[in-house]
Amino acid sequence: MKEGAGLLAEYLLLLFTTAPRRPKALFNVLRGKRTVSTLFAGLTTDSLSLLGSCHGIPLVSFERATEQLVSDGWLKTTQPGYLQLTIAGAAAQQRLKDTLYLPTAWENYQAADVRQFTAASQLALQVVSEAVHQQRRYYPITTDRHIQWQVKQWFRQWQSPTLGQQIQQELTAFLQTQTTELATVFSGSLTGFNFPGQTEQQLATQLDRQPLEIVVMRKDLSCHWVAWLKQQPTTPLAALLRPLLKVTPVSSSAWQTYQDYRASQNLTLVAQRRKLKLSTVREHLLEVAILWPEFPAAELLTPIRIQQLTGLFSENPRIETWRFDTVQAAFPEIDFFWFRLYQIMRCHDAA
Amino acid sequence: MQREAIYQRLKAKYGFDEFRPGQYEVISDLLAGEDVLAVLPTGTGKSLIYQLVGSLLPGLVVVISPLISLMQDQVARLNYQGEKQVAALTSQLDFGTRKSVLRQLPQLKFLFISPEMLKQPRVLAALQQTTISLLVIDEAHCISTWGPDFRPDYLSLGTLKQAIGNPLTLMLTATATAKVRQDIVTQLQVPAAKQVVYSVNRPNIYLAVEQVASEADKRERLQQLVLAVKRPSIVYFSSKRQTDLIAEWLRSTTHLRVAAYHAGLTAENRFKIQQQFMAGELDVICATSAFGMGIDKADIRQVIHYHLPTNLADYVQEIGRAGRDGQPALAVLLYAPGDEQLVRNLNNLTAASPAEIQLDQQRFQQSQVAETDLSLVLQYYWTHGYSVEQVTTQFESRQRAKEAELAQLLTYVQAKTCRRAVLMAYFNEPAPDHTPRCCQLSGEPLPLAQLGLTASKAQSQAATIPWQQILAQLFLQNS
Numbered sequence: 001m002k003e004g005a006g007l008l009a010e011y012l013l014l015l016f017t018t019a020p021r022r023p024k025a026l027f028n029v030l031r032g033k034r035t036v037s038t039l040f041a042g043l044t045t046d047s048l049s050l051l052g053s054c055h056g057i058p059l060v061s062f063e064r065a066t067e068q069l070v071s072d073g074w075l076k077t078t079q080p081g082y083l084q085l086t087i088a089g090a091a092a093q094q095r096l097k098d099t100l101y102l103p104t105a106w107e108n109y110q111a112a113d114v115r116q117f118t119a120a121s122q123l124a125l126q127v128v129s130e131a132v133h134q135q136r137r138y139y140p141i142t143t144d145r146h147i148q149w150q151v152k153q154w155f156r157q158w159q160s161p162t163l164g165q166q167i168q169q170e171l172t173a174f175l176q177t178q179t180t181e182l183a184t185v186f187s188g189s190l191t192g193f194n195f196p197g198q199t200e201q202q203l204a205t206q207l208d209r210q211p212l213e214i215v216v217m218r219k220d221l222s223c224h225w226v227a228w229l230k231q232q233p234t235t236p237l238a239a240l241l242r243p244l245l246k247v248t249p250v251s252s253s254a255w256q257t258y259q260d261y262r263a264s265q266n267l268t269l270v271a272q273r274r275k276l277k278l279s280t281v282r283e284h285l286l287e288v289a290i291l292w293p294e295f296p297a298a299e300l301l302t303p304i305r306i307q308q309l310t311g312l313f314s315e316n317p318r319i320e321t322w323r324f325d326t327v328q329a330a331f332p333e334i335d336f337f338w339f340r341l342y343q344i345m346r347c348h349d350a351a
Numbered sequence: 352m353q354r355e356a357i358y359q360r361l362k363a364k365y366g367f368d369e370f371r372p373g374q375y376e377v378i379s380d381l382l383a384g385e386d387v388l389a390v391l392p393t394g395t396g397k398s399l400i401y402q403l404v405g406s407l408l409p410g411l412v413v414v415i416s417p418l419i420s421l422m423q424d425q426v427a428r429l430n431y432q433g434e435k436q437v438a439a440l441t442s443q444l445d446f447g448t449r450k451s452v453l454r455q456l457p458q459l460k461f462l463f464i465s466p467e468m469l470k471q472p473r474v475l476a477a478l479q480q481t482t483i484s485l486l487v488i489d490e491a492h493c494i495s496t497w498g499p500d501f502r503p504d505y506l507s508l509g510t511l512k513q514a515i516g517n518p519l520t521l522m523l524t525a526t527a528t529a530k531v532r533q534d535i536v537t538q539l540q541v542p543a544a545k546q547v548v549y550s551v552n553r554p555n556i557y558l559a560v561e562q563v564a565s566e567a568d569k570r571e572r573l574q575q576l577v578l579a580v581k582r583p584s585i586v587y588f589s590s591k592r593q594t595d596l597i598a599e600w601l602r603s604t605t606h607l608r609v610a611a612y613h614a615g616l617t618a619e620n621r622f623k624i625q626q627q628f629m630a631g632e633l634d635v636i637c638a639t640s641a642f643g644m645g646i647d648k649a650d651i652r653q654v655i656h657y658h659l660p661t662n663l664a665d666y667v668q669e670i671g672r673a674g675r676d677g678q679p680a681l682a683v684l685l686y687a688p689g690d691e692q693l694v695r696n697l698n699n700l701t702a703a704s705p706a707e708i709q710l711d712q713q714r715f716q717q718s719q720v721a722e723t724d725l726s727l728v729l730q731y732y733w734t735h736g737y738s739v740e741q742v743t744t745q746f747e748s749r750q751r752a753k754e755a756e757l758a759q760l761l762t763y764v765q766a767k768t769c770r771r772a773v774l775m776a777y778f779n780e781p782a783p784d785h786t787p788r789c790c791q792l793s794g795e796p797l798p799l800a801q802l803g804l805t806a807s808k809a810q811s812q813a814a815t816i817p818w819q820q821i822l823a824q825l826f827l828q829n830s
Contacts, residue, residue, distance in 0.1 A: 139622070139626060141619065143426040145438050146448055165826065168823065168826035184818050187822055
């Protein structure tokens with residue numbers, strides 16, 4: 001890749017394969033847009049673990065990066081709105097996999113509100129550090145009132161003469177599970193007494209990495225930390241995490257719809273009770289079906305529909321290429337909801 | 352309120368015995384119920400004025416501020432001073448958080464907000480239900496310089512002020528010519544406001560302009576200056592990209608501790624760089640003009656402009672960040688032939704031809720959404736019933752004003768006589784007598800030794816601290 005083409009482009013290249021993929025859908029997965037179409041794209045491209053991992057990424061940066069990959073000859077367009085790897089792109093991807101820092105725990109984005117936890121823990125650690133050194137006047141790392149309130153509640157509960165020591169031991173135990181490089185990034189990024197903390201740029205210079213790699217490492221560290229804290233539920237920082245843990249990766253509204261469906265087994269009834277349109281109830285169930293592999297899709301579909309659809313697509317194993325027109329032509333009574341639910345079920349079966 | 356009571360509050364709240372020039376006058380006028388336009392040079396503690404008044408009057412202080420980063424700095428500073436009931440209402444907050452801030456308005460003491468956010472019906476409605484002790488227009492010159500062709504909602508502040516019950520108003524700026532002051536009081540509909548105007552002159556800042564032949568020479572001269580002159584220094588650029596590139600270049604070629612600062616950084620990185628700078632951990636900050644508005648660091652010894660500022664008022668504001676401790680400091684403007692074109696290009700970004708204006712009105716009449724930056728600005732005029740002719744006149748007059756300001760700036764750059772006299776003339780102020788510590792006359796070398804501004808040996812970049820040691824330092828006492 002030409003100099004200056006940007007590390008974002010390099011990371012994005014890792015999301016493509018030699019089969020065509022829709023960049024806009026991948027963008028929406030990274031942003032965490034929870035529409036059925038985005039979630040389904042995430043399922044078929046095996047990128048659901050990235051859902052919401054790059055919350056603030058601007059569309060313009062994403063598009064500039066993909067355009068760069070096209071102009072460098074690493075991606076190509078075969079049909080409008082789709083991109084796929086070229087042979088050179090596939091080789092470049094392999095090289096990047098060997099050199100770039102690759103996240104290993106991002107699936108934890110579905111287990112907790114990692115972004116919120118990162119912000120709250122950063123302030124909590126600053127508050128503890130300043131308190132240990134009897135500092136009452138300092139500039140807080142975040143001015144977000146909600147996070148300040150959350151941390152204040154937490155600190156009131158856990159404040160003690162030994163809290164600093166406890167935190168130091170807890171962080172030491174966690175960082176011992178990580179590489180020295182990651183531990184350096186974690187500790188260097190902290191803010192506290194007489195220690196403003198290093199920026200990603202500064203850490204990148206120190207560790208001979210690119211700033212975006214440090215960003216990726218920090219996100220990965222937050223994810224590892226979330227996973228680690230779930231195993232240490234009695235520690236002070238686990239208490240800060242607890243309210244941010246997700247019972248399920250599904251949104252609470254969709255989960256409620258699903259629970260109601262389990263109880264009544266009747267979509268129309270659920271719609272009435274939840275005061276939702278039937279189409280919304282169906283969207284909720286599709287969301288659950290995508291994010292919750294135990295979803296009883298077969299039960300909902302009924303054996304007859306499964307049989308019809310299985311027969312129709314038996315010749316084509318590439319689930320993401322199935323078209324609803326095919327269904328409409330053969331079985332006009334089967335609407336899109338059943339088609340999509342069947343696709344989701346087969347994706348999970350194939351996984 | 353009695354003079355004594357005001358001084359007591361100053362002592363109790365901030366630990367000071369004396370006000371800085373202008374502070375007391377503005378505070379007592381406000382407490383006497385007068386609207387005030389205060390032009391006080393950078394470094395005179397303008398925010399203390401509304402903080403102190405806010406602590407004495409019941410109700411909410413609403414501060415109109417132009418930049419989110421500035422609002423965040425101001426909130427953090429109030430937090431630092433122990434004020435908890437403070438919030439910034441910005442477009443970066445999600446819907447739920449905005450709603451929660453509005454719900455908490457009656458409990459808040461300070462609210463920072465942009466003109467664009469203030470005009471939102473929900474926000475106005477919430478403020479109408481709240482007792483407002485003081486409305487502050489921070490960086491009030493933005494009304495005149497940004498209003499017409501960049502942030503037109505600044506033009507609505509007068510109407511918005513009426514909508515929230517016409518509260519007591521304080522307009523604050525560090526630099527404003529008579530024309531800008533007139534614009535401010537007209538737009539805010541406060542013609543009778545008391546004007547407290549202090550000289551913009553900062554005699555301890557030595558003024559210099561260095562003419563260089565090319566971009567390469569400019570870089571080289573920049574490097575010499577940051578190495579030769581006492582630190583810390585700020586270097587201002589007009590583009591984010593150049594800020595990053597030159598910071599990286601200085602870092603790799605000088606061993607100085609250099610960081611870049613601009614609006615493209617995350618709030619966390621901005622916070623860290625500001626705090627490192629305040630703590631003396633950085634020698635040089637390469638920045639766009641966003642850096643410094645909220646910074647209160649007294650010992651900055653040098654401000655270099657790598658690119659021309661947009662006008663002399665901005666220049667005075669930016670160099671004013673040097674030498675707040677009253678000790679000698681240096682302001683150097685680096686100029687290569689043709690640099691003014693960059694300013695013209697920036698000015699052109701907000702220009703619009705009569706044809707473009709006409710076309711955009713048609714877009715508005717056809718109820719098409721405003722998408723471009725220009726359309727978003729023009730939308731303001733169409734929704735406020737302006738005609739194409741009126742808008743065209745407005746835009747032409749703004750462009751002429753910008754061209755005139757550039758010409759004045761170039762007069763300063765090319766001056767063969769006392770530069771301070773040129774600067775003072777721009778603000779209609781009398782020039783002090785020229786002395787060797789005033790400014791660099793054409794062809795003279797920089798008198799660094801005489802000013803006591805020769806650099807001492809550079810601090811070496813800090814060695815990497817092992818992670819275990821960082822944790823111990825942060826969380827263990829006496830470590």
